Amino acid sequence: MFLRCKKRRKDGKEHRYWSVVENRRVAAGKTVQKHLLYLGEINDNQQQAWRKSIEVFSEEDEQIQQLFLFPSDRQEIADESAVHVIVGSMSLHRPRQWGACWLACVLYHQLDLDTFWSEQLPPSRKGTDWAKVLQTLVCYRLIKPGSEWRLHRQWFDDSAMADLLDADFAIVQKNTLYRCHDKLLEHKDALFDHLRGRWENLFNPDFEVLLYDLTSTYFECDPDYDAAAPGLKRYGYSRDKRPDCLQVVIALVVTTEGLPLAYEMMPGDTSDKTTLKAFLQKIEQQYGKSKRTWVMDRGIPTEEVLEEMRTSDPPVQYLVGTPRGRLNKLEASFLDKDWQAVRDGIEVKLLEEDDELYVLTQSTARKGKERAMRQKRLRRLIKRLRTIQSLKTPLNRDSLLLKLGEAKKQATQKVWRLLDIEIPPVKDNPDARSFTFKLNLKNYRNSVRHDGRYLLRSNLTDQSPETLWRYYMQLFQVEEAFKNIKGDLSIRPIYHQKDDRIEAHIFICFLAYCLHVTLRLQLQQAAPGLTPRSVLEKMSSIEMLDVHLPTTDGRELRMSRYTQALPEHQMILDQLKLKLPQQPKPKIYAKI
16 A cells, blocks of 8 residues: 555645545456545655555565364364354354444544433333334434435444444334434533533543524425415425425524524524524524634624624623625725735735724636636637527517526526627517627626625724635535535435424434534544545444354353454554454354
């Protein structure tokens, strides 16, 4: 095994991306390379750590201690404790995925969730261990997310969760899984308090800067569902491009490291700007009043809420993006201001007004990206209009309007405004293909002038422009959280119909994301390019199986054994400072 580097030039800089590969000898004496791990961009210390791990696992003189078996034809051993096995009759049973399940349980234990839920969810009088039921649901959501029915019918038997939890199939009975959902929501606030303590012990994050954003997710439900009925499910703005489905809105607050602190669910037709006030009160009740800085995107805070944040005791600090319309109003005030460089490719102008600081930011990279996107969509729109003009069959006015409507939808409103389209009256020319279009220079120049620029607004008048810009850029952490919850953890679509079951489903996804972000932050110290999903998929190849060895006295020796970790597995474990547990002890069964 060795490290392979791939170089790439981007934005005038050379970037180096690293991977762990090994040589495999194939037919005809040839050698091919197998890609084991993608590490991304790593610093020199991380590079040396990986090289050291590779050197350790490439040593050829390692001694492996093997166990001694007493086969059935060796009768000279008189020790009564010896078991004579018939090696030729050995059989293997129930191969099942072990590695990813074990890693998920380790993350669960690192957050001390097993202890927390053992206190909150004691076993029932019938012996149902609700804490283990919940742990199975959370690990399933992290490793191979799906429905509870699939967990009951297939995944539990294909995994080693029963071995790791010392449980049996009783914890995944179909009704048991759903009844566990009904026991969770009353402990939500206690969980938030518990997680805050664990985040502080594990990562020592900054709790003074909080990132707030909202998203929505949709349901699969009866099309005849009464949307006017009371409950969370409503038709509303869909971030998933599914306006045909009922929605629910999720508000999430995370630290600048991406660690989740709290979330709330709201009806699907909730407006973004109506959510902030209640969430501020919730955080104060949960964690007390403190000097916090809230970072939000445009469209969330209202002028009323911002005024309350400025006048509260102590004042609540904020940094928010502003709509493009406010930039147009203040553009003249920035003309006499000088640009200040905060880092390569980033410049800002500052304007103090009414105890607030406005920061006009200009990004060279963002300017190039926005112009390239506009040019691409504009060329596509012009090509589409010329295609309509060149149709062989005549068009009436109604047919033309339909085709223009389709073109407008594909091009977006911003690009559509860049063209002036003139349709002649029907009496002058009945063939609608004779319409004309031209570039609207005024709108085009206004769009180009604002490329790469955005306006920030804050009451942090004593902070440097670089600090404010860095705070705002951290919003990608909450966007990344939504991306992982919807992608890796598959929160959507939701098939539950009752409101409490819907929220319990999101609650379990929240717990799974806590494991996900814990693994991500631990991996960042070793290789930023190594993702939680790639590690879980790699660890999934470690399987457990049951070895059955019949004995000469009619009994059977059974051993549950996980497969030997490959070098790439061991490297990951070393970087995470983890060690595989001992193999389970063998058991002797009398022959039936």
